[in-house]
Structures are given as C-alpha cells and as structure tokens.
Amino acid sequence: MAFPLSKSELETEIKALFSSGVSGNAKDFYSWVQMEVFRKFKDLPNCTFENVQSFVDHLVSQGDVATNPLDAREYLLAEKSSLIRKIGTTEKFTILGALNYNPMQYVRARLDHFLNRNGVIEDIRMDLCIATVEAVENAAKYGDGLNVDIIFSIDKSKVFTLEMTNTVKDFNLEDDILRGKFSSTATLMRGMMVMQKLFDSVDLDIIDNRKQAYLKAQRKL
Structure with missing residues (x-):
C-alpha cells in the first residue's frame, strides 16, 4: 500500500526540494518526491504527477519558482524566492542511487547551486558538475x-x-570482460577518466569487506 502523503506534506517536500537548490522539469520533481518519501518511510507516496505539477505551478504563480528562459519546462528558484535558504561551505545529504529517481540531475543541480552561492565561476562549476555526475552515475549503476551519502565542502x-x-x-571487472560485458566496464572506466581529468585528485576505496565504496575527489577553485 502506498504511503499516505497529505497535501500539506507534499507541499512541504516540494518546497524543501527547491530550497536545496535543485532544478528540473515536473517529472524530475515527481521522481524526487518519490525518492525522498521512499528514503524516509520505505514506501512510495500516493501522490500523482498531476499533484506535483499543480503545486509547482502554484509556486510559479506566487513568484517563488521561475522557469528557465532557455527551457520553459525546467523549474528553478526565482531570484527573490522566499524558499531560498542560506548556503554554507558544507552540504551533506543522502539520495537513493536507483536510476528511476534521476539522481544525476538531482546532484548536478544541487552542486551547481552550492557552488554558485559560494561564488565559484561558471567554467569551474561546469567542470565539477560534469565530473560529479559521472561519479553519481557510477554509484547508481554499480x-x-x-x-x-554525499558531502560537498x-x-x-x-x-x-x-x-x-x-x-x-x-561484480568483478575481470569476469565482466571475460563474459563480454564491455559496455558496463567501459562506463565505469570512462567515468573514472573524466573525474581524473576534471578533478585534481580522485581516490576510490572499497571498504567493509568490499561492499562499501568511498569516493573522495578534490579540486582547487
């Protein structure tokens, strides 16, 4: 049975998403509401896409959310939105790695917002977003x-x-190669190569009996 998410609870979830700095289309926000509710309550909410679209439209009409001038389907915080919160030099949050929740767009948008609020120039923001999306994609696929668990600082x-x-x-990369699964291996290696190019340093450790992956990457701004 779906988790009974009330109208006010749904509105709170959507406001929290915008306050975190994420941006995307209405389907993205619907996926992210599902992700947040499932992460907290281990069950999907009973809300519909139409419920999400309706409240996002309401936030646009209030002036708290704007549409991207380059893509009217994308929603983002308005410049003077009441939902804007103070961003410090560290952000910690948890997502679900399943691809159906579109975690790559969630993290990319949230990172860009974090870097922008910390005064990082656009070219570096773009590099870091590209590299971080590769890291999230690998985490989702593998x-x-x-x-x-993600930390920006x-x-x-x-x-x-x-x-x-x-x-x-x-999984075992050597076994994958022997079985002809070049695509998955290539995806992992490509992602690592992109990260190594765009970060100054990248360290990936498998811990806890090879079940826990810990990635640490750094770049001088």
Whole structure:
C-alpha cells in the first residue's frame, strides 16, 4: 500500500526540494518526491504527477519558482524566492542511487547551486558538475540502489571536496570482460577518466569487506 502523503506534506517536500537548490522539469520533481518519501518511510507516496505539477505551478504563480528562459519546462528558484535558504561551505545529504529517481540531475543541480552561492565561476562549476555526475552515475549503476551519502565542502584554502559513500553490488571487472560485458566496464572506466581529468585528485576505496565504496575527489577553485 502506498504511503499516505497529505497535501500539506507534499507541499512541504516540494518546497524543501527547491530550497536545496535543485532544478528540473515536473517529472524530475515527481521522481524526487518519490525518492525522498521512499528514503524516509520505505514506501512510495500516493501522490500523482498531476499533484506535483499543480503545486509547482502554484509556486510559479506566487513568484517563488521561475522557469528557465532557455527551457520553459525546467523549474528553478526565482531570484527573490522566499524558499531560498542560506548556503554554507558544507552540504551533506543522502539520495537513493536507483536510476528511476534521476539522481544525476538531482546532484548536478544541487552542486551547481552550492557552488554558485559560494561564488565559484561558471567554467569551474561546469567542470565539477560534469565530473560529479559521472561519479553519481557510477554509484547508481554499480550500487545497490539505496542510500548514497554525499558531502560537498569548500575549505579555507578554496579547495572543493566531493565525498560519496554507497554500498556496491557484487561484480568483478575481470569476469565482466571475460563474459563480454564491455559496455558496463567501459562506463565505469570512462567515468573514472573524466573525474581524473576534471578533478585534481580522485581516490576510490572499497571498504567493509568490499561492499562499501568511498569516493573522495578534490579540486582547487
């Protein structure tokens, strides 16, 4: 049975998503509401896409949310939105790694907002978003689809650090190659190559009997 999410609870979830800095189309926000509710209550909510679209439209009419001038289907915080919250130099949050929740767009948008609010120039923001999306995609494809813990931070030396921890599925790259699964192996290696190019340093450790993956990547801003 679906989790009984009330109208006010749905509105609170959507406001919290916008306050975190994420942006996307209405289907993205519908997926992210499902993700947040499932992460908290281990069950999907009973809300519909139409419920989400209706409240997002309401936030637009109030002036708290705007549409992207380059893509009217994308919603983002308005410049003077009452939903804007103070962003510090560290952000910690947890997502679900399943691809149906579109975690790549969630993290990309949230990171871009974090970096922008911390005064990072657009070119560096773009590099870091591209590299971080690769990290999230690998976590989604090779993880168990459950919690992915993420930390963004900027220290006093203006070094950005990404930390990501998730549980990995059982797989063996050498076995994949022998069985001809070049596509999955290539995806993992491509992602690591992109990260190594766009970050100054990338470290990936498998811990806890090879079930827990911990990624730490840094770049000087």
